[in-house]
Amino acid sequence: MKSKKDPRREIKELLAKGDLEKLLDKAAEIHGHYCSHVALGVRATYAAFRGLGIAESTGMEEILAIVECNNCFVDGIQAISGCTLGNNALIYKDLGKTAVTFINRKEKKAVRVIAKYDPDDMDKDPEGKEAMELFDRAVKKREKLAFKERERMMELWTKLSFAILKKPENAVLDVKKVKPLVMEYAPIFESIRCSVCGEDAVETRIGMKEKNPVCLECAGDTYWIVAGRGIHPVAKRIINEK
Ligand SMILES: [Zn+2]
Ligand SMILES: [Zn+2]
Structure with a gap:
């Protein structure tokens, strides 16, 4: 049985070896298919990590990835860098550009990579x-x-994605050092129970209605979703509406 101490050991070893093909296989596991942009995400992560002088990410917010799109590119980044939406090391800037900026918090360095x-x-x-x-x-x-x-x-598309790994780096990526943005660490919030649906939500997403806590959905308030078209507001309850 594999060691459970470091679930990302295999990816770290592949990164250290620069084994882009096996890294692409790893990214395709979560992405679901091989394509040009997942391959570009893998290459962008590899290039940025080299530029930042790091061989690994622990998925604990020391390394942040600020992505500017929500296409296949991002899955290459999440899989290989370990910066994900769930561990708060992935920040989504809704600019619609196939670009990512990696920040090494400890070293106060940053690299921006644009896919060509x-x-x-x-x-x-x-x-x-x-x-x-x-x-x-x-x-x-x-x-x-x-x-x-x-x-x-x-x-x-599988053939094309592996061909991207073989091209010279400057033919597929534009890599430059940039000034690192200072980002706060993800704050921890309390949960509060909604008095209408009985579900818990973080305190910043709870309002008061007649002195009772109510979640945004039960209050019929506007909230934001990240969907195919980017970040956009959803007004009133449309998700569970009959
Ligand atoms: Zn794809
Ligand atoms: Zn509710």
Whole structure:
């Protein structure tokens, strides 16, 4: 049985060795498929860690990743850096750019990495063109592809993602040192029970109604969600509404 002392031991060893292919396999485990942007996320993390002089992240907020998009790129970053939404080491800036800034808090250093990706380059290569056409049909037009076409699409994207790992770093990434932003450590809040639904919510998401605590949803107040289109407000109860 593997040691339970460090659940990220394998990823740390792969990072130290610079084994990008195995790192991509690891990222694909949580991402669900191989694609260009998950591969770019893996490479961006590897490049930033090297730039920051760190070989590992413990997932305890010493290293922060500030991502600027919510596409496949982010899963490459979460899987390899260990900076995730759940451990508060991943911060989401809703700018819609395929970019990430890693901050090493202890050393007060930061590196910003921008993924260079030009869909026109894909068109120049026959397999790239075929991959894009299948992607457009399946994802943009939400067409139901035949089993064989779907398999072909996955095969092409897998090939493309591994090809990205072999390109020179400056062909796929723009890496620069930047001034680190000072970010607060994630505060710990108390939980308060909503007097309407009986569920607990953190104190900052509880309001008072006739002197009783009420969660945002029961109060019918506006709250924010992170969804495909980015961060946006949801007014009133739309999620559980019949
Ligand atoms: Zn993807
Ligand atoms: Zn409630």
